[in-house]
Amino acid sequence: MFQKLIQDPNQSIPSVILTSNLLLSSITGSAIGFLVGTATSIKKHRGLGFYYGAILGGIGGGIQSYFIYPDASLNLKMVSILTDAYIYHQKMSSKANKSLLLLTQQLSDIKLNIKSLIEESVKHTNNELFVYINPCLKNRLVNPESKQLLLNDRYKLKQIIDQFYQYSFKLNPNLNVTCFLHNVHHITKPLVSNSLFSYDQILTDFLLDNLEISLDKFLVQNLPNYESKKLNFVNLINKTETKNHEDKENFSKFDLIKQGKVYENSIIGGTFDRIHPGHKILLSESVLLTKNRLLIGVSDGPLIARKKLSELIEDFDTRCQNVKNFLKLVSPDLDVVTPLLTDPYGPSITEPDYQCIIVSQETSSGGEMVNKKRLENNLNELDIHIIDLANDDDSKTVDNTGDEVKISSSNQRRRLLGTLLKQPYIAYEEGKPYIIGLTGGLASGKSHILKDLQNLGAACIDTDKLGHKAYEKDTEAYRKIVEVFGNDILDESRNINRKELGKKVFNSAEELKKLTDIVWPEIRRLRDVEIEKSFSEGYKIIVVEAPVMIEAGWHQKVNEVWVVFVPEEEAIKRAMQRDGSTLEKVKQTLSSQLSNKEKLKYANVAFCPLWEREYTIRQVQKAWNLLLERTTKK
Numbered sequence: 001m002f003q004k005l006i007q008d009p010n011q012s013i014p015s016v017i018l019t020s021n022l023l024l025s026s027i028t029g030s031a032i033g034f035l036v037g038t039a040t041s042i043k044k045h046r047g048l049g050f051y052y053g054a055i056l057g058g059i060g061g062g063i064q065s066y067f068i069y070p071d072a073s074l075n076l077k078m079v080s081i082l083t084d085a086y087i088y089h090q091k092m093s094s095k096a097n098k099s100l101l102l103l104t105q106q107l108s109d110i111k112l113n114i115k116s117l118i119e120e121s122v123k124h125t126n127n128e129l130f131v132y133i134n135p136c137l138k139n140r141l142v143n144p145e146s147k148q149l150l151l152n153d154r155y156k157l158k159q160i161i162d163q164f165y166q167y168s169f170k171l172n173p174n175l176n177v178t179c180f181l182h183n184v185h186h187i188t189k190p191l192v193s194n195s196l197f198s199y200d201q202i203l204t205d206f207l208l209d210n211l212e213i214s215l216d217k218f219l220v221q222n223l224p225n226y227e228s229k230k231l232n233f234v235n236l237i238n239k240t241e242t243k244n245h246e247d248k249e250n251f252s253k254f255d256l257i258k259q260g261k262v263y264e265n266s267i268i269g270g271t272f273d274r275i276h277p278g279h280k281i282l283l284s285e286s287v288l289l290t291k292n293r294l295l296i297g298v299s300d301g302p303l304i305a306r307k308k309l310s311e312l313i314e315d316f317d318t319r320c321q322n323v324k325n326f327l328k329l330v331s332p333d334l335d336v337v338t339p340l341l342t343d344p345y346g347p348s349i350t351e352p353d354y355q356c357i358i359v360s361q362e363t364s365s366g367g368e369m370v371n372k373k374r375l376e377n378n379l380n381e382l383d384i385h386i387i388d389l390a391n392d393d394d395s396k397t398v399d400n401t402g403d404e405v406k407i408s409s410s411n412q413r414r415r416l417l418g419t420l421l422k423q424p425y426i427a428y429e430e431g432k433p434y435i436i437g438l439t440g441g442l443a444s445g446k447s448h449i450l451k452d453l454q455n456l457g458a459a460c461i462d463t464d465k466l467g468h469k470a471y472e473k474d475t476e477a478y479r480k481i482v483e484v485f486g487n488d489i490l491d492e493s494r495n496i497n498r499k500e501l502g503k504k505v506f507n508s509a510e511e512l513k514k515l516t517d518i519v520w521p522e523i524r525r526l527r528d529v530e531i532e533k534s535f536s537e538g539y540k541i542i543v544v545e546a547p548v549m550i551e552a553g554w555h556q557k558v559n560e561v562w563v564v565f566v567p568e569e570e571a572i573k574r575a576m577q578r579d580g581s582t583l584e585k586v587k588q589t590l591s592s593q594l595s596n597k598e599k600l601k602y603a604n605v606a607f608c609p610l611w612e613r614e615y616t617i618r619q620v621q622k623a624w625n626l627l628l629e630r631t632t633k634k
């Protein structure tokens with residue numbers, strides 16, 4: 001596929017190169033460059049060959065002109081030509097962060113070109129892709145009086161957007177794609193200017209045919225902030241697919257869009273953690289079926305407690321907001337409500353004014369149960385629309401630890417392990433040690449991870465060991481402890497008997513605080529000595545393991561907090577097995593620590609050693625590699 005820079009308000013365009021060829025010197029240079037460029041790229045990119053050729057030509061011309069015409073202004077012109085060519089080249093090869101893809105063909109043509117359109121759009125975009133399908137656009141440019149029309153083939157539209165979400169995820173799972181569904185039930189006003197929608201590049205299938213000026217006018221009238229932007233404008237020229245996709249016809253019985261149905265109000269339900277393409281397809285098909293109101297039950301509490309890596313599920317308000325934000329962009333006229341769902345039915349079995357429920361192949365039985373309950377409650381049955389499951393092609397190759405084959409939130413959560421969840425508290429500074437505070441609950445597996453990090457090259461400090469040091473006879477802390485808790489905590493050799501001391505403090509928060517007020521400052525002092533020592537020995541990354549790091553407030557001085565967690569039942573099992581402790585004692589210790597969820601709020605990186613050891617090591621290796629990247633840059 002060939003792309004062309006067709007408009008750039010601020011930069012002179014490469015046609016300057018061609019017109020400047022009137023200069024004899026650069027014609028010679030360009031010709032040589034063109035030949036060289038073409039020859040080097042003869043197989044694939046003759047276009048690129050030309051650009052490189054033009055650049056080389058410019059250089060050739062420049063050198064020539066320097067010798068033939070020692071005229072300064074001419075040389076300046078040469079420099080400007082070269083600069084233009086360079087800027088153009090950079091734009092051609094660089095990606096924008098956010099693109100708006102403007103599709104103006106008929107839906108059947110878009111469908112035929114769909115794969116290559118998605119491939120090109122993904123290739124040109126780093127973070128966010130907004131897709132605006134408006135086949136009326138061409139007509140309106142030729143004849144601005146012509147009317148906007150509704151997109152009445154909603155089934156084709158559904159097939160197109162489903163593909164957009166699925167295939168773009170396969171090509172780049174980190175790209176956030178949003179397909180606007182305007183002009184489906186109503187003629188929607190211009191695209192909503194919204195803080196959630198901005199773009200720095202327009203991609204389009206629109207062939208210009210001397211309509212640049214009207215296109216520009218249209219964009220000024222219809223796109224937020226268009227005028228003020230310096231846009232890269234990339235034209236995607238169609239390449240009809242040689243192979244037609246097979247339409248999935250098997251589920252057409254449950255495909256109410258295919259049957260041409262439209263409803264006033266519909267219902268869906270879900271957890272919607274880290275909205276993924278499966279959710280986007282569910283929400284978009286709901287939009288295609290619903291004219292007025294969409295009720296979306298959002299699960300929380302008991303419904304999500306047993307989900308895999310539930311500790312990493314976004315909080316309820318964030319999930320509701322994300323769903324609303326998505327729909328605000330996709331279908332600004334739709335009324336959206338997101339009540340709390342603590343059982344699989346929620347308001348779906350008590351609200352009379354709804355006609356349709358949208359589910360997936362895996363939750364279709366939930367739809368049937370809703371209808372059963374509605375009948376019991378003397379309410380109308382809902383029509384059930386079933387969407388296909390969007391599959392995750394990477395799931396089997398990721399880690400073989402139970403990833404689901406469908407695109408799922410739990411796969412997404414698992415992929416977060418070992419990655420940077422939020423920016424470091426203190427950025428890396430050359431010449432200073434980089435401190436990682438490693439923390440986690442009882443028996444979560446911190447010690448193993450500390451060992452792994454040591455094997456990878458970090459200096460490791462175990463604050464538990466420093467704690468023991470702080471209790472040693474005749475230290476400052478020792479004297480204070482005896483003073484506060486009395487001689488009966490000492491054994492015959494006048495060492496502190498930690499068991500006896502434990503008896504005094506573990507049942508009283510007040511007594512425990514007296515102890516930690518003495519011991520924690522001492523541990524902190526010893527830790528700083530160890531950090532200095534390791535740094536002077538040449539270690540750049542120093543990991544300090546501290547089970548109570550956050551409780552003690554030590555996280556405020558570290559560059560990053562890394563949190564290790566396993567579900568509480570698992571931690572109890574492991575602690576009882578490892579230490580031979582009673583259930584009661586383990587529970588008591590756990591209750592004196594912050595919960596996993598609380599700790600994870602501070603986490604820059606999280607690990608979950610719930611599966612085979614090998615998989616934990618892989619999480620640590622991933623975290624280490626990423627850490628090296630951010631501590632070697634600048």
Ligand SMILES: CC(C)(COP(=O)(O)OP(=O)(O)OC[C@H]1O[C@@H](n2cnc3c(N)ncnc32)[C@H](O)[C@@H]1O)[C@@H](O)C(=O)NCCC(=O)NCCS
Pocket residue numbers: 267268269270271272273277278279281282295296297299341343344345346347348357358359360361362363364366367370387388389390391406407408409
């Ligand atoms: C009990 C419910 C709400 C819990 O939701 P769940 O935890 O499964 O939500 P999740 O966020 O994972 O998914 C939300 C919806 O998207 C669907 N979905 C998830 N992944 C995919 C995928 N890859 N492809 C297609 N659809 C997907 C789910 O099947 C579900 O229908 C739900 O699954 C259910 O049973 N729905 C049917 C009944 C219903 O809608 N009740 C609530 C009415 S208010």
Ligand SMILES: Nc1ncnc2c1ncn2[C@@H]1O[C@H](COP(=O)(O)OP(=O)(O)OP(=O)(O)O)[C@@H](O)[C@H]1O
Pocket residue numbers: 440441442443444445446447448449547574575578609610611612613616
């Ligand atoms: N993947 C795993 N599967 C099963 N058991 C594990 C796994 N990883 C660690 N364990 C076990 O869990 C227990 C806790 O691990 P570890 O001692 O590393 O935890 P910790 O966080 O350092 O604990 P604490 O802070 O309580 O001393 C150990 O007995 C360990 O062998």
